Amino acid sequence: MKRAYTNGILLDGTEQMQPVEHKILLTEDDKIIAIVDEGVDLDGYEVIDLHGGYLCPGLINLHVHLAGNGKPSAKPRDNAALVRKILSNGLTRAVAYRLVCSYAKLELLGGVTTIRTVGGIADFDTRCRDDAAAGKLLAPRILAANEGISVPGGHMAGSVAVAAHSNAEALAQLKKASGQKVDLVKLMITGGVLDATEKGTPGELKMKPEMVKAVCDEAHKLGYTVAAHTESPEGVKVALENGVDSIEHGAKMDDETIRLYKERGAFVCTTISPALPYALFDTAVSGASEKDQYNGKIVFDGVVESAKTALANGIPVALGNDVGCPYITQYDFWRELCYFHKYCGVSNQFALYTATLRNAQLAGVGDVTGSIEPGKSADFIVTKHNPLDDLRALQHLELVVCRGHVIKKPNPKRNKTVDALLDPYLE
Template identity: 30%
Template sequence: MTSLIRAFAALLLAFTFSPGEARAETWVVVHAGWLLDRPGEAPRREASVIIRDGSIERVESGYVQPEQLALADGDSVTVHDLRDHHVLPGLIDGHVHLTLEFAPGYRQQWVDYSDADMAMVAAGHARSTLMAGFTAVRDLGAAEGDAIFAVRDGIERGDVIGPRVFAAGSTISITGGHGDFSLGFNETVAATMRSSGICDGADDCRQAVRDQVRRGADQIKLTATAGVLSESAAGLEQQFFDDELEAIVATAHSMGRRVTAHAHGAEGIKAALRAGVDAIEHGTFLDDEGIELFRESGAFLAPTLMPNFALQPVIDSPDSWMSPIQRAKARQALTLAQQFARRAHQGGVRIAFATDAGVFPHGDNAREFGLLVDWVGMTPMEAIVSATVDGAENLGQADVLGSLEPGKHADLIAVASDPLADVRSLENVVFVMKGGQVYKTPPP
């Protein structure tokens, strides 16, 4: 009987998917009144983005109609009229924390919430991020467990609404360093919070990197220096030794993973760059020698300006969620918030858009654009390039993200006014498409 069932199933499969039978394709045409298909180059006027099965087929001048496409029997076509809008590639945020959002009582969640709870939290943050126009993000440090990987994979399957997620898993950090979530808890609680990213010594650090890859990490993040928001009065300088940094980077690269380093202090920044990291997050006390190392290596700087802006009113608030240790370090870092990135930009360092969302509410990511223009001195076009073309390269995804070119993912957004005239128009995205599927449309 079993053999008959198998034979019937094979016959049914053969009739359903006959060799040589054409598969129906899904076509989408976006009519754009203004189109920045290749950020860094001049925008087009009155153009069409032609999409087939979720990927960019081509971009043409004028408004292409369905009857002009080479449709086969069974193919479907949808036209989106954005002739009154400004269209550009989906935005990329190279530094978010989807499982986290700092607020009063946030540390209690790390104890109270299960892995499933954290996944639900991350799913909500992912949706807010996508609706803000960010179609791809890199999650650089999540709550210990599989929550971030579950959300990433759920988005990829279509079970969860959110951007494409490139996850680092647990941050690679020293015991007691920035990234050790057990800091500040009593020993009983701390023993249950040991992160798989904690390592001491070169051999241990190699193992920690391999553990993240085993768990499913797309990228690797390390903490080269202490951090503002960790519960440790350790300043903001280098924490890993040079041989540990070199072991982390070499191991990650040998396993095909890009490496970015959280780094505030100047010596920690330079040590991480010498070890071969692909990017530096924050870079607060960057000096001239560090700028030269950036230029030599081609590494990206992700300045993450939004926390500096968002934390200013929190530091001295009587209702602040920050501890005295955190406040002291925040004041130290904020003194240079409007200086280091400007000097880096003037010195020719490559800037990649990154916000550290989670330190401030998810969905407010685009406020970083105004800071890049006002604080760093970037032009609106340069700021957009940092979140598209350069953002894709920073993630190692330049072949499929960052511009609207043939073969790339059909990830695009639209705003009502010219972002090259006022980059803050990107704070009000009215249309979001990811992979050819629309998630947000302009109000009627």
């Protein structure tokens, strides 16, 4: 299938991107084949008129949990018990897998054409990846980790991560993940906001340094990168000292941490979205305890300061939104770009670059996707208004194209309660 996208304004996804008019984007099957001037012969092409819309690379979300929909819950869930129930028989497994695939589709309808999963149920993420690549279902390109590796009492142990009691068990889980042909490995090194038992202790170190090193060493031998949930300064240092490639979330840095990032060549995946409700919502709205709000503010400030310090010191920064956490829906990744702009002080241009080409490069797929150029995958979105003027333009899409598959006027069903609570933080 040969298509010509006409009357669009191109934003190529590079760091210095500027709107380019009077060009036509040509694709064939799943690839961009050329960018040509208006007026060329389009015989043999299906012409898609963009009516003056802005065409930019599809968004890339580097921190996704496909097992959740982000719906707020009045009571804390026992996620481990829920996952045990899901995996207890073939019927519930089949239903759960269909749900995971439907959540992946929502990512796509929200303009995200590539995702990186960092903790899921069983082998659902790699199955969804392969089914989507084979054209059996509608979903973004997926870089999948399947289940993470945690420890007893550690972050997400028993739900989207396996609790390893020893180095041997951690390595056995790594071998299992390798057999499932994962794309990366995920470690849960520290706790999170809700794991903390008292005020002032979010991100408590849970995984011993020797386990981190054992998994990282073996993962690297097998050709995998290692991402690690880390929400405290201590946890970040343990992760970097023992071989982790990406710090997920992050925490405030000192000079030693900056040095470790640079020596390791690691990047930080900034996730402002998940801590924001706990840190900034009134507890009457969030249902958070005073402890959770206090700890949420520590993590929120740590994530923001981590990103600012990284940017100021030449440490690579990626973006993800930890979708699946309360209030973080599968179709709202665009909010993370808005928060990055608002709280970290970057330009709209830099936020869009980070969520497209930069994320692609840091995820290892920069030669495949992330920018509008010949030879790259046909992964792009079209907005009515210019996202460089206002990133909220990314909320309403005219078109999503992923690996050449065209979705016109995507319209995911929105959670109006979540919108009402989160929209004030876009100003």
